[in-house]
Amino acid sequence: MNAPARLCLIEDDPIMGESLCDRFELEGFGCHWFRQTGEARSALVEQEYAAVISDIRLPDGQGDELFLSLAEQGVPLPPWLFITAYGSVDRAVTVLKSGATDYITKPFDLDALIDKLRILVGPMDKEGEAAGALGVSPTMRRIGRLLPRLAAQAGTILITGESGVGKEAVAREIHRLDPASSDRPFIAVNCGGLTESLLEAELFGHEKGAFTGAVRARPGVFEQADGGTLFLDEVGDMPLVMQVKLLRAIQERQVVRVGGEQPISVNLRLICATHRDLRALVDEGRFREDLYYRIHVIHLRLPPLRERRDDIPWLVRQFLEAFVRATGERKQLPPETEHALMRHDWPGNIRELKHAIERACILSPGETLTREALFDEPLITEGEEGTAGATWTLSEHLQSCERAYIVGALEANGGHVARTAESLGISRKNLWERMKRLGL
Template sequence: MPCQIDQKPRLALIEDDPIMGESLTHLLSLEGFDVSWYKSGKEARDALRAHRFCVAVCDIRLPDIEGGDLFLALAAERSDLPPFLFLTAYGTIDRAVELIKAGAADYLTKPFEVEALLHRVRELAESYGIVHEQTDDTLGISPAMQRIAEQLPRLARHAEALLITGESGCGKEYVARRFHHHAVGSEGAFVAVNCAAIPESLIEAELFGYEKGAFTGATRTKKGLFERADGGTLFLDEIGEMPLAMQAKLLRVLQDHRFTRLGGEKPLTSRFRLVCATHRDLKAMVEAGTFREDLYYRIHVIHLRIPPLRERPEDIRWFLRRFIAEFNQQHPDVRKRIDPRAEAALLAYSWPGNIRELKHAVERACILALGPTLTIDAFFDNAGNAPESAEVGATISASLAEYLMACERDYLLRALEQNQGHITRTAAALGITRKTLWEKLKKLECSQEKQNGYPTAT
């Protein structure tokens, strides 16, 4: 079972050095972890068999059992082993790499930077399934989505209409539901309809409802979406697909808050918040005569644009780990963790299907992966193609190894660029040490010749 939000996340520290162990225990405790310190491999093995931990920080060299052997033995016994972060000296880096391939989460070389350790431990704890209290309210951790999250409560207090634009699958309906939650909470209904999914001949009946006998097949009276949304929120997804004739009728309802069911004579009243969403350019449609200008200005009072996932890479990792955590909560007997090399490849992918594509890719990988570790093979098919057979941002090389190296090289250089070439900040952002970053740059043949001020690949 994952750690619960009503208790401190439990962390197993496996370190025989008394000075290092005491220092890390104090440091990690200050960060909010419930640290259990074990000075031998046998002691740690018994504890990990008996108790649940969110992370295990383990030295490779232990007095009785080699740290790697401890991990491999436990991994063979159970699928819900917490992520292992190994602490290794330079001479045992090869062993650490072997353990990563076997399913360990990551390693740090001694001496390591404190911030790098804390950053990586926090990430691993979250990936294992710590669910923070604000998770349901979180739209993402990128600055763009944080700004939208901050705006929604204020908009919900005052706005009667909201227009959300963005590519398909980027989270428009989720933002609409958060707006509804802030506006009316559980007291009103959230009524959603995809205008592109309803045939033109039926959309009026769906919106207005109808009386029994109004037309052939109307064997009973049915409330329409306007009526059902009274006191709540009506979400019209893909509003750009609504026929022009229906747009005029919608505008009248928005102005008067009155309508009549098909076949009925009694006017009905409904007051609701309206949220419209579309992936199309409504302004261009107005100019082309395919969308009513008066309706456009009626629904365009407040406009939120949801950036595609490729414009907010911080959210790719966040959603990736959130979806894995959700799978692990639903299937605690087959807990999954992602291989860092697979994560790097997924971060380099452009995700044209946005969050929806990412979620389907994670579900597919969790189902197809034979072991607890989600490797690159679980996400990519035998031809080396990315999820949904879309093209990966990096060029697919002749071999999978070459492709993975290209992904890692591209990711490291992008990280350097985002941190203005500052090695220490880049290493901290990646959760590795400066030494590890330099080693990776050298291994991946990233020259230190400057182009636009940043290192470039040779």
């Protein structure tokens, strides 16, 4: 069992510190609580944390100064959330521009803080292990909780879903979770990208002289994956002749190389994946029914990204962190850019989102990702939305406009709630209620 994700809490108030520690541990997090910046600095240099939650004002210094100092020293820092009173909001906003993740103002909604941590760190299952390797949406969390059982017991699995939804990532996670085979090979093959003759040699291998160019014997992927996992992607595109040979290999757990006669036994987990409707292909005579039932023992359907938008901010964070590791350049996602990401339907799913973030990181000047750099085509402006082809209801459109307007007002006023409320002509209480309703 993996250790719980560990949080670093820097808070001098004994009541708040104890309350937060108790809640974090109830939610399945580990927590180290520090009351001063000095002791927290030593721990952050020497240990790894999944996230830091820090007050701004502390007895021996400022939390934001601790963050900036560690960042300047090149200390690898996890996601960092600041807790601040109204009077320190300007300091929190300033440090966000230097790479901090977010801030929350006192008094704050503890449930909202937990939800934010789950997005940053990944949700916890009942045993305290991170279950967020695939996403934080309810659907992906359910799938994540199921994978350890599949890794321990299932020998044949079918994963379906649109192109780009992460079918191979799920297959790799199943392989990783099996202690009996995680150190053995994971071999992936795209069945739709090879001709029939090449696919046969790729799957089953060939003997020397089996065909022109076969200057030496070569094992196929079934042999290469022996003891581990074989992932056959786009199995729905496989020719019917190859489907017969695949069925025989699955049933007998043996393969015969092209040009050979001797059966070779293999022991592996087989995971097949496709974006096609196999049942429909069976009805059309384009996919063998006996093969369909052979690989349809366990079926996982991965929903498209538009059906699990909660995963979008979580995925974006993974991509941004990968970009920082690769280039050393910090990039930030402003609210209006995140709003554009959440509104887009992502027909190419995770693959499209990843490419959009990579493109935006390269094309955006400075540290802030711009909306224009995310998409190849011009964005629909707020004024153009709701014309032909609109898919939002009027209520959703009005809520979107209200959210964007409040975000703009908050930015113009440096995140200061009282000043923002005054500029909008509403009370601070009214603004807080609107922000809570809109998820700000």
